Each structure stands twice: as C-alpha cells, then as structure tokens.
Amino acid sequence: MTTRTVPTTPDLVRAALAGRRFNLVDSLLAGALLLSLLSSLLVLITLLADTVRTALPVFADRGMDFVTSSLSADPAKAGVLQGILGSLALTGFVLMIGFPLGVSAAIYLEEYATDNGFTRFITANVRNLAGVPSVVYGILGLALFVNLLGGLTNGRTVVSGGLTLTVLVLPIMIITTSEALRAVPGTVREASFGVGATKWETIRHHVLPIALPTILTGTVLTVARAFGESAPLLLAGALVTNFFQPSADASVVQLITDERYTALPLVVFNWARQPQEEFVQLTAAAVVVLLVLLLSVNATTILLRDRFEMKALR
C-alpha cells in the first residue's frame, strides 16, 4: 500500500482539487453516441423533407380537393378519400374490438388466472404471436374472415379487413396491458381487499385506473401499427385499384358491409407503381395525408390518456 498524503494547507488542497483534465475517451464516446442519434434522425428528416417537397405542388394546386376526391386513373382528379375512410374504418374496428378484447384477456391472465402450466403456455404463445409477420395474419384473414366466415363478413369487405387487423394487434394489446397491470403495486390491491372490496371492485376502482395511462400508451402504438399495415390487407380483400366508387346512395352500414374497401397504405402502394409521372407527386401527397392522420389519431389517444390520468387522481 502506498502512503496516504493528505493535503492540508489551502494551497495544497487547491492544487489537489484543480486540474480538470480533458478526458479523451469520454468525449469520443459522447461524440459517437450523438452521431448515431443524428444519423437516425437525419434519415427521418431527409425522408420527411423530400416527401413534403414532392407533395407540395399537389396541395398547392388542388388543396383539400385532393383529400376529398375519389380514386381515379386520371392524375388530375385522383384523390385519397376512399383510402382515408377505409383506414379510419379499420382503425375503428381495431379500437372497438381489439381494445376491449385485448384488455379483457390481459385482465384475466394477470388478475384471475391461477399461475399454472396452462396459463404460462398461453402467455408464451401470446408473446410468440406478437412476433408473427403480419402477412401471415393476412393469410389467416383470407381463410377465416373472407372465406370461412364470408357469410357474416360478406367476403372482401372492411369488416374482414378490420377483423384481420384486430387479430394482428391483439397479442400486442394483451402484452402491453399485462405489463401495465403487473406494474400496479400490490399494496394498492391489498389496501382495497383490506376494506372488503371484491376482486372486480379492486380491479375496477384501483388497478385499472392506475394502469390505464400505460394501457392507452400501448394502444397508441397498436393503432399506429394497424394504421400503417398493408400486407395483411392485400390478402384480406382490400382493393388495389384506381377504379372503385361506392354507390352514391349507399348508407353507412352498406358502405361497411357491402362495399369493397381500400386503405391509405394501399393507395400509396398502388400509386407508387403507376407509370405516369404525375403519380410520383400524388404518392408523396398520399404519404403526407397518411402521416397527418396517424399523428392525429395518436394525439387523440394521448389526450384521452391525459384526461384519464387526471381523473384517476380524483
């Protein structure tokens, strides 16, 4: 052991404490880390800037007309209305069926099911399903919802597409909800049981309100995923065409159950492979619409989450 020298006079202490040495490794590392962050950001920004720049003439010339017009083979008239409606309808299905179903399944798994081999088997499978490529869900959608249950879904309708996307996001929904429920402290459950609450009262009044913000965050990601999917919809009956016009006098129910449908990602996909020069700009414009819609849907869910967060405090 070396002898310990303790600086005692102010001068010695000052000398001992001074000397901020330049740490080369640290600085290099910080620089490298910053660079990796910037590179991913740079790609995103370039992509966005390029898309918006290409799309700008379309919005400058036609304004909202592009958003409210129907699909068409004539680039001067083509719009994305069916794509928007289709995507919103699909999102609606995911939210209305996938959300309650996924949350319920997670509540059962986390709060009610006894921890045995069977539930562990189910949990492991749900995790595996979350990693299955989405096109496989398209095949399932085609076989199950379009063909087997065609009597109920009326074949290649938005119902089939919505159900296919619902099945696709269900495992993710279950996993995120399970994790949110698991993060609720056990002391809260004990407190609730301690004053004579039943299991459901405990879940309803304490566990769910605390877990809800996290569940809704998971929902945002889930909806974003469903919104951007195209592969499963190709198989589950969405149209990739420039000619399809719902009958003018169709009611909302008929639009959903009787008519063919498409979605924004598929419009993008279809236009990107058109030979005409004008479709390059239209494609970019459709991407911008897709992104704006996606952000709006996310923002709505986040607002909803914040409202629940405030409410949970009361």
Add this chain to the structure above:
Amino acid sequence: MTSRMPAQHLSETVDPQSSDSVDPDAGILVARDLTVHYGSFPAIKDVSMAVQPNQITALIGPSGCGKSTMLRCFNRMNDLIESAAVTGRLTYHGVDLYSPEVDPVQVRRHIGMVFQKPNPFPKSIYANIAFGAKIAGIKTGLDQLVEESLTKAALWEEVKDKLHESANALSGGQQQRLCIARAIATSPDVVLMDEPASALDPIATLRIEELMTELKREYTIIVVTHNMQQAARVSDRTAFFNVSVSDDGHRTGRLVEFDDTTTIFTNPREKSTEDYITGRFG
C-alpha cells in the same frame, strides 16, 4: 386487562399450544391449532390463542416467525396467496372463519387492516375513506362518515380543508392515520395492524400509538410489531412467536408464550421469551 382465563390455563399447562388449553368461547377471535402452509412447508404451526375484545394484542417475535402470517389469518388475507393453506380452527364470535359458507370479502368488512407501509389509494383523501362504504352499498351520509372516521383517526383537523386533494400529498404519518381512518370507516369490529409504525419517524409513531390506545375503547386491535417498546407501551396482551429452522432451511413459526404484556415483559415463563425481550437475539 383482567380477563385472564386463557392465560391462566396457558401458564398451568406444560404444552402451551395444546388445544385443550384454550376455551373456545374465551375471546372474540380464537385460534386453535392453527397451521398455515405455503406450498408444502408450514409457515406457522399449531398456534392456539384467544384475543379479547377491546384490548390491544401484540404479536412479537424475530423476523420470519410468522407473526404477519398469523395476523393475515384473522381477516383471510392469506387467501390472496395462491399457495397458502390454512388448517386448524379460527373462530370469530364462535363462528369458524374458514368454514365454506364464510365469504372472505365480508370477513374483511368486519375485520379491517392497516398495513406496514402506508398505502393510501392514489385518489383524494375523501375517496380513500368513502371507498369502503361505497362498495358496501352505503350512499348517504358519506360526508359525515368521512368526518367521523378522520376525527377518530386524529387527522380531521389537519385535512378538513383539503379533503379533495390527493392523499399522496400527505406526510407518511398522516398517510398512515388516513389508512387507519379508512379501516375504521367500514365500522369494523377488529382492526389488524401489521407493523403500522415501522415506516414512520418517532413522533409519528407516538401519535399512532396514542391513537391505538384511543381506538381500543371501540375496537379490538391486534398489532404486529418489531418494536418491543411499542408492544410494552400499547398492548394489553402479548404473544411471542419464535422461529425454528428445519434441516433443509425452511422456517416455521410457533407461538411460544402468550400472556399479559406486563407478565411477558417482567416475568416471562419461557427462557426464549426473556432472551428476545432483553435483546439477546432477534
């Protein structure tokens, strides 16, 4: 403090845990040969004791001696642990708490609980107190109930102007008194307390102890504590649990001695009790 039937019997018999030594009608809560298994290993074994009404009964003993497990038998909190199995007999006013027709949810409305760490719901002070009553179906007079419960828990003056603010904003000691108010808001008969002051500073601890003494006029209190001074200060009767470790490392708690607190602390019958309370182990 003068009802000493079980104690008399206990001190006369050689085996303090023999079931014959406890008169089944001798208390508000009576355990006879109570054993709790977690999985296949007993956490407490053959505990027999009788809790008297309007007294504070303290459960003391070293870590792992099963005193919390014992406490959680009284309101069937152990039911929440899947692997827990309770055998033996535990009666409440002569009714077997573990008979099939008894609903644990109802048990907990009569036998309330305060936990080691203050665990208010992350809601308003008002909502914390009113919750138990609401789920019990009480819809009117909630304001009065909240005021009464908070007053009994010596918290009303401090929080009456912020009833609708979050309970999380209260100090630790206030939170624990809120939890006590929440427990008595369901008008229980018995209040179980699992080391209620162990997470609090000495002043907050003192207030909880004063409160317990105050509350025993209306309620029967069973308290688990690590703090022997606390047991000596507040309790009327004290049960000393000890732990034995089997060859394969499993710990099993047993009731060693149960008597008036003064007797336990001044003239214990068992050597291990004396060793524990004088700080020689534990």
